Amino acid sequence: MILIAIVEKPKRQSKGDFKGRHFEAWLIIQAVTWYLRYPLSYRDLESMFLERGFEVDHSTINHWVLAYAPLIEKRLRLFRRPHCGSIRVDETYVKIGGKWRYLYRAIDKRGVPIDFLLAAKRDAAAAKQFFRKMLEDQPLLAPDKFGTDGASVYPATISDAVDAGLIPPNPLHRVSKHFQQGIESDHFRVKENMPKVGGFQSFRTARKTIAGFEAMLWLKKGFDFAGEWTVRKQNKLLSCCFGLEMVSEG
Incomplete structure:
Protein backbone atom coordinates (compact mmCIF):
# COMPACT_ATOMS: atom_id res chain seq x y z
CA MET A 1 0.00 0.00 0.00
CA ARG A 80 15.25 8.36 -2.25
CA ARG A 81 15.26 8.33 1.53
CA PRO A 82 16.97 10.73 3.97
CA HIS A 83 20.69 10.08 4.37
CA CYS A 84 22.80 9.97 7.48
CA GLY A 85 24.81 13.02 8.47
CA SER A 86 28.19 11.80 7.21
CA ILE A 87 28.95 11.93 3.49
CA ARG A 88 31.91 11.34 1.20
CA VAL A 89 32.48 13.56 -1.85
CA ASP A 90 34.81 12.85 -4.75
CA GLU A 91 35.17 13.35 -8.50
CA THR A 92 36.12 10.89 -11.21
CA TYR A 93 37.21 11.25 -14.83
CA VAL A 94 34.91 10.70 -17.82
CA LYS A 95 36.11 11.00 -21.42
CA ILE A 96 33.85 13.14 -23.60
CA GLY A 97 34.71 14.13 -27.16
CA GLY A 98 38.29 13.02 -26.65
CA LYS A 99 38.75 15.19 -23.53
CA TRP A 100 38.61 14.34 -19.84
CA ARG A 101 35.67 15.81 -17.95
CA TYR A 102 34.67 15.40 -14.32
CA LEU A 103 31.84 13.57 -12.61
CA TYR A 104 31.28 14.82 -9.06
CA ARG A 105 29.60 12.23 -6.83
CA ALA A 106 28.63 11.75 -3.18
CA ILE A 107 27.60 8.77 -1.04
CA ASP A 108 26.83 8.48 2.65
CA LYS A 109 28.84 6.36 5.07
CA ARG A 110 26.59 3.37 4.36
CA GLY A 111 27.41 3.56 0.64
CA VAL A 112 24.01 4.94 -0.38
CA PRO A 113 24.34 7.28 -3.40
CA ILE A 114 23.33 10.87 -2.70
CA ASP A 115 23.82 12.88 -5.89
CA PHE A 116 26.05 13.56 -8.90
CA LEU A 117 27.04 16.35 -11.30
CA LEU A 118 28.89 16.19 -14.61
CA ALA A 119 31.18 19.21 -15.00
CA ALA A 120 33.49 20.43 -17.75
CA LYS A 121 36.10 21.62 -15.23
CA ARG A 122 37.51 20.51 -11.90
CA ASP A 123 37.50 23.79 -10.02
CA ALA A 124 35.86 25.74 -7.19
CA ALA A 125 32.87 26.77 -9.31
CA ALA A 126 32.07 23.16 -10.20
CA ALA A 127 32.49 21.98 -6.59
CA LYS A 128 30.19 24.71 -5.28
CA GLN A 129 27.60 23.95 -7.96
CA PHE A 130 27.64 20.28 -6.95
CA PHE A 131 27.26 21.08 -3.26
CA ARG A 132 24.30 23.34 -3.95
CA LYS A 133 22.65 20.68 -6.11
CA MET A 134 23.28 17.97 -3.54
CA LEU A 135 22.24 19.95 -0.44
CA GLU A 136 19.23 21.82 -1.81
CA ASP A 137 17.63 18.64 -3.13
CA GLN A 138 15.55 16.88 -0.48
CA PRO A 139 15.33 14.45 1.17
CA LEU A 140 18.77 14.90 2.71
CA LEU A 141 19.46 15.29 6.40
CA ALA A 142 21.77 18.26 6.92
CA PRO A 143 25.20 16.58 6.96
CA ASP A 144 27.73 17.63 9.57
CA LYS A 145 30.65 15.43 8.46
CA PHE A 146 32.38 15.56 5.07
CA GLY A 147 35.07 13.28 3.71
CA THR A 148 36.98 14.56 0.66
CA ASP A 149 40.35 14.22 -1.00
CA GLY A 150 42.99 16.88 -0.56
CA ALA A 151 41.74 19.19 -3.34
CA SER A 152 42.11 22.81 -2.24
CA VAL A 153 38.58 23.75 -3.37
CA TYR A 154 36.71 21.81 -0.69
CA PRO A 155 37.35 23.89 2.47
CA ALA A 156 36.02 27.02 0.73
CA THR A 157 33.13 25.06 -0.78
CA ILE A 158 32.06 23.72 2.61
CA SER A 159 32.37 27.19 4.12
CA ASP A 160 30.23 28.58 1.30
CA ALA A 161 27.54 25.94 2.04
CA VAL A 162 27.54 26.97 5.72
CA ASP A 163 27.14 30.65 4.79
CA ALA A 164 24.23 29.73 2.52
CA GLY A 165 22.50 27.89 5.37
CA LEU A 166 22.68 24.55 3.56
CA ILE A 167 24.58 22.78 6.36
CA PRO A 168 24.98 23.43 10.11
CA PRO A 169 27.85 25.60 11.39
CA ASN A 170 31.22 24.05 12.19
CA PRO A 171 30.97 20.85 10.13
CA LEU A 172 33.72 18.28 10.47
CA HIS A 173 35.87 18.03 7.33
CA ARG A 174 38.07 14.95 7.05
CA VAL A 175 40.73 14.51 4.39
CA SER A 176 41.58 10.83 4.47
CA LYS A 177 42.22 8.07 1.93
CA HIS A 178 40.51 5.63 4.29
CA PHE A 179 37.23 7.55 4.19
CA GLN A 180 37.43 7.86 0.41
CA GLN A 181 37.82 4.15 -0.34
CA GLY A 182 34.08 3.58 -0.38
CA ILE A 183 33.26 6.25 -2.94
CA GLU A 184 36.22 5.35 -5.12
CA SER A 185 34.84 1.81 -5.33
CA ASP A 186 31.40 3.25 -6.03
CA HIS A 187 32.79 5.18 -9.01
CA PHE A 188 33.59 1.87 -10.66
CA ARG A 189 30.01 0.66 -10.25
CA VAL A 190 28.56 3.62 -12.11
CA LYS A 191 31.32 3.69 -14.76
CA GLU A 192 31.60 -0.02 -15.57
CA ASN A 193 28.95 0.11 -18.32
CA MET A 194 30.11 3.38 -19.91
CA PRO A 195 31.62 3.32 -23.42
CA LYS A 196 35.06 1.75 -23.21
CA VAL A 197 36.43 2.94 -26.58
CA GLY A 198 36.53 6.67 -27.27
CA GLY A 199 34.14 7.59 -24.48
Whole structure:
Protein backbone atom coordinates (compact mmCIF):
# COMPACT_ATOMS: atom_id res chain seq x y z
CA MET A 1 0.00 0.00 0.00
CA ILE A 2 2.85 2.40 0.83
CA LEU A 3 4.54 1.69 -2.50
CA ILE A 4 1.26 2.22 -4.35
CA ALA A 5 0.85 5.61 -2.69
CA ILE A 6 4.42 6.64 -3.53
CA VAL A 7 4.16 5.72 -7.21
CA GLU A 8 0.97 7.66 -7.86
CA LYS A 9 2.86 10.88 -8.70
CA PRO A 10 5.25 9.33 -11.26
CA LYS A 11 2.33 7.39 -12.77
CA ARG A 12 0.45 10.65 -13.30
CA GLN A 13 3.57 12.14 -14.87
CA SER A 14 3.88 9.21 -17.27
CA LYS A 15 0.92 10.17 -19.45
CA GLY A 16 2.21 11.01 -22.90
CA ASP A 17 5.71 9.65 -22.30
CA PHE A 18 5.45 7.32 -25.30
CA LYS A 19 3.19 9.34 -27.58
CA GLY A 20 4.25 8.99 -31.21
CA ARG A 21 6.58 6.05 -30.60
CA HIS A 22 6.41 3.17 -33.09
CA PHE A 23 7.19 0.50 -30.49
CA GLU A 24 5.33 -0.51 -27.37
CA ALA A 25 6.29 1.25 -24.16
CA TRP A 26 7.39 -1.91 -22.34
CA LEU A 27 9.90 -2.75 -25.11
CA ILE A 28 11.37 0.76 -25.02
CA ILE A 29 11.86 0.73 -21.26
CA GLN A 30 13.25 -2.81 -21.44
CA ALA A 31 15.87 -1.74 -23.98
CA VAL A 32 16.85 1.34 -21.98
CA THR A 33 17.14 -0.48 -18.66
CA TRP A 34 19.16 -3.32 -20.19
CA TYR A 35 21.62 -0.80 -21.64
CA LEU A 36 21.93 1.04 -18.33
CA ARG A 37 22.12 -2.11 -16.18
CA TYR A 38 24.45 -4.39 -18.16
CA PRO A 39 27.69 -3.98 -20.21
CA LEU A 40 25.88 -4.10 -23.56
CA SER A 41 26.37 -2.04 -26.71
CA TYR A 42 23.51 -0.71 -28.80
CA ARG A 43 24.33 -3.31 -31.46
CA ASP A 44 24.22 -6.06 -28.81
CA LEU A 45 20.69 -4.97 -27.95
CA GLU A 46 19.73 -4.82 -31.62
CA SER A 47 20.80 -8.47 -31.98
CA MET A 48 19.06 -9.54 -28.75
CA PHE A 49 15.74 -8.04 -29.83
CA LEU A 50 16.10 -9.54 -33.31
CA GLU A 51 16.41 -12.99 -31.70
CA ARG A 52 13.04 -12.29 -30.06
CA GLY A 53 11.42 -11.21 -33.31
CA PHE A 54 11.70 -7.43 -32.90
CA GLU A 55 13.55 -5.43 -35.58
CA VAL A 56 14.93 -2.42 -33.71
CA ASP A 57 17.86 -0.49 -35.16
CA HIS A 58 20.72 0.26 -32.77
CA SER A 59 20.43 4.00 -33.53
CA THR A 60 16.78 3.88 -32.42
CA ILE A 61 17.83 2.33 -29.11
CA ASN A 62 20.39 5.11 -28.72
CA HIS A 63 17.62 7.70 -29.17
CA TRP A 64 15.52 5.87 -26.56
CA VAL A 65 18.34 5.94 -24.01
CA LEU A 66 18.89 9.67 -24.49
CA ALA A 67 15.15 10.32 -24.17
CA TYR A 68 14.26 8.01 -21.27
CA ALA A 69 17.41 7.70 -19.13
CA PRO A 70 16.89 11.24 -17.72
CA LEU A 71 13.21 10.44 -17.14
CA ILE A 72 14.11 7.29 -15.21
CA GLU A 73 16.49 9.34 -13.05
CA LYS A 74 13.83 11.99 -12.45
CA ARG A 75 11.17 9.43 -11.46
CA LEU A 76 13.44 7.35 -9.22
CA ARG A 77 14.74 10.48 -7.48
CA LEU A 78 11.31 10.69 -5.78
CA PHE A 79 11.96 7.43 -3.90
CA ARG A 80 15.25 8.36 -2.25
CA ARG A 81 15.26 8.33 1.53
CA PRO A 82 16.97 10.73 3.97
CA HIS A 83 20.69 10.08 4.37
CA CYS A 84 22.80 9.97 7.48
CA GLY A 85 24.81 13.02 8.47
CA SER A 86 28.19 11.80 7.21
CA ILE A 87 28.95 11.93 3.49
CA ARG A 88 31.91 11.34 1.20
CA VAL A 89 32.48 13.56 -1.85
CA ASP A 90 34.81 12.85 -4.75
CA GLU A 91 35.17 13.35 -8.50
CA THR A 92 36.12 10.89 -11.21
CA TYR A 93 37.21 11.25 -14.83
CA VAL A 94 34.91 10.70 -17.82
CA LYS A 95 36.11 11.00 -21.42
CA ILE A 96 33.85 13.14 -23.60
CA GLY A 97 34.71 14.13 -27.16
CA GLY A 98 38.29 13.02 -26.65
CA LYS A 99 38.75 15.19 -23.53
CA TRP A 100 38.61 14.34 -19.84
CA ARG A 101 35.67 15.81 -17.95
CA TYR A 102 34.67 15.40 -14.32
CA LEU A 103 31.84 13.57 -12.61
CA TYR A 104 31.28 14.82 -9.06
CA ARG A 105 29.60 12.23 -6.83
CA ALA A 106 28.63 11.75 -3.18
CA ILE A 107 27.60 8.77 -1.04
CA ASP A 108 26.83 8.48 2.65
CA LYS A 109 28.84 6.36 5.07
CA ARG A 110 26.59 3.37 4.36
CA GLY A 111 27.41 3.56 0.64
CA VAL A 112 24.01 4.94 -0.38
CA PRO A 113 24.34 7.28 -3.40
CA ILE A 114 23.33 10.87 -2.70
CA ASP A 115 23.82 12.88 -5.89
CA PHE A 116 26.05 13.56 -8.90
CA LEU A 117 27.04 16.35 -11.30
CA LEU A 118 28.89 16.19 -14.61
CA ALA A 119 31.18 19.21 -15.00
CA ALA A 120 33.49 20.43 -17.75
CA LYS A 121 36.10 21.62 -15.23
CA ARG A 122 37.51 20.51 -11.90
CA ASP A 123 37.50 23.79 -10.02
CA ALA A 124 35.86 25.74 -7.19
CA ALA A 125 32.87 26.77 -9.31
CA ALA A 126 32.07 23.16 -10.20
CA ALA A 127 32.49 21.98 -6.59
CA LYS A 128 30.19 24.71 -5.28
CA GLN A 129 27.60 23.95 -7.96
CA PHE A 130 27.64 20.28 -6.95
CA PHE A 131 27.26 21.08 -3.26
CA ARG A 132 24.30 23.34 -3.95
CA LYS A 133 22.65 20.68 -6.11
CA MET A 134 23.28 17.97 -3.54
CA LEU A 135 22.24 19.95 -0.44
CA GLU A 136 19.23 21.82 -1.81
CA ASP A 137 17.63 18.64 -3.13
CA GLN A 138 15.55 16.88 -0.48
CA PRO A 139 15.33 14.45 1.17
CA LEU A 140 18.77 14.90 2.71
CA LEU A 141 19.46 15.29 6.40
CA ALA A 142 21.77 18.26 6.92
CA PRO A 143 25.20 16.58 6.96
CA ASP A 144 27.73 17.63 9.57
CA LYS A 145 30.65 15.43 8.46
CA PHE A 146 32.38 15.56 5.07
CA GLY A 147 35.07 13.28 3.71
CA THR A 148 36.98 14.56 0.66
CA ASP A 149 40.35 14.22 -1.00
CA GLY A 150 42.99 16.88 -0.56
CA ALA A 151 41.74 19.19 -3.34
CA SER A 152 42.11 22.81 -2.24
CA VAL A 153 38.58 23.75 -3.37
CA TYR A 154 36.71 21.81 -0.69
CA PRO A 155 37.35 23.89 2.47
CA ALA A 156 36.02 27.02 0.73
CA THR A 157 33.13 25.06 -0.78
CA ILE A 158 32.06 23.72 2.61
CA SER A 159 32.37 27.19 4.12
CA ASP A 160 30.23 28.58 1.30
CA ALA A 161 27.54 25.94 2.04
CA VAL A 162 27.54 26.97 5.72
CA ASP A 163 27.14 30.65 4.79
CA ALA A 164 24.23 29.73 2.52
CA GLY A 165 22.50 27.89 5.37
CA LEU A 166 22.68 24.55 3.56
CA ILE A 167 24.58 22.78 6.36
CA PRO A 168 24.98 23.43 10.11
CA PRO A 169 27.85 25.60 11.39
CA ASN A 170 31.22 24.05 12.19
CA PRO A 171 30.97 20.85 10.13
CA LEU A 172 33.72 18.28 10.47
CA HIS A 173 35.87 18.03 7.33
CA ARG A 174 38.07 14.95 7.05
CA VAL A 175 40.73 14.51 4.39
CA SER A 176 41.58 10.83 4.47
CA LYS A 177 42.22 8.07 1.93
CA HIS A 178 40.51 5.63 4.29
CA PHE A 179 37.23 7.55 4.19
CA GLN A 180 37.43 7.86 0.41
CA GLN A 181 37.82 4.15 -0.34
CA GLY A 182 34.08 3.58 -0.38
CA ILE A 183 33.26 6.25 -2.94
CA GLU A 184 36.22 5.35 -5.12
CA SER A 185 34.84 1.81 -5.33
CA ASP A 186 31.40 3.25 -6.03
CA HIS A 187 32.79 5.18 -9.01
CA PHE A 188 33.59 1.87 -10.66
CA ARG A 189 30.01 0.66 -10.25
CA VAL A 190 28.56 3.62 -12.11
CA LYS A 191 31.32 3.69 -14.76
CA GLU A 192 31.60 -0.02 -15.57
CA ASN A 193 28.95 0.11 -18.32
CA MET A 194 30.11 3.38 -19.91
CA PRO A 195 31.62 3.32 -23.42
CA LYS A 196 35.06 1.75 -23.21
CA VAL A 197 36.43 2.94 -26.58
CA GLY A 198 36.53 6.67 -27.27
CA GLY A 199 34.14 7.59 -24.48
CA PHE A 200 31.05 9.73 -25.05
CA GLN A 201 30.82 11.82 -28.20
CA SER A 202 29.24 14.91 -26.67
CA PHE A 203 28.61 16.50 -23.27
CA ARG A 204 24.85 16.34 -23.88
CA THR A 205 24.98 12.61 -24.61
CA ALA A 206 27.15 11.97 -21.55
CA ARG A 207 24.93 14.02 -19.23
CA LYS A 208 21.74 12.23 -20.27
CA THR A 209 23.25 8.74 -20.26
CA ILE A 210 25.12 9.15 -16.96
CA ALA A 211 21.86 10.24 -15.33
CA GLY A 212 20.51 6.82 -16.27
CA PHE A 213 23.58 4.96 -14.99
CA GLU A 214 23.32 6.77 -11.67
CA ALA A 215 19.58 6.08 -11.44
CA MET A 216 20.07 2.37 -12.04
CA LEU A 217 22.65 2.29 -9.27
CA TRP A 218 20.09 3.93 -6.94
CA LEU A 219 17.59 1.31 -8.03
CA LYS A 220 20.01 -1.58 -7.53
CA LYS A 221 20.97 -0.43 -4.02
CA GLY A 222 17.30 0.00 -3.12
CA PHE A 223 15.20 2.53 -1.28
CA ASP A 224 14.84 0.79 2.09
CA PHE A 225 11.77 -1.16 0.97
CA ALA A 226 11.05 -4.24 3.05
CA GLY A 227 12.08 -7.69 1.86
CA GLU A 228 14.62 -8.95 -0.65
CA TRP A 229 15.27 -6.34 -3.35
CA THR A 230 15.37 -8.54 -6.46
CA VAL A 231 15.76 -7.46 -10.08
CA ARG A 232 12.13 -8.41 -10.59
CA LYS A 233 11.06 -5.99 -7.86
CA GLN A 234 13.32 -3.32 -9.32
CA ASN A 235 11.61 -3.78 -12.68
CA LYS A 236 8.21 -3.63 -11.04
CA LEU A 237 9.03 -0.24 -9.54
CA LEU A 238 10.23 1.02 -12.92
CA SER A 239 7.03 -0.24 -14.52
CA CYS A 240 4.95 1.64 -11.98
CA CYS A 241 6.92 4.82 -12.66
CA PHE A 242 5.83 4.69 -16.29
CA GLY A 243 2.31 3.35 -15.77
CA LEU A 244 3.18 -0.07 -17.21
CA GLU A 245 2.18 -3.53 -16.10
CA MET A 246 5.70 -4.98 -15.89
CA VAL A 247 9.04 -4.35 -17.57
CA SER A 248 10.42 -7.87 -17.24
CA GLU A 249 9.82 -11.07 -15.36
CA GLY A 250 13.61 -11.58 -15.08
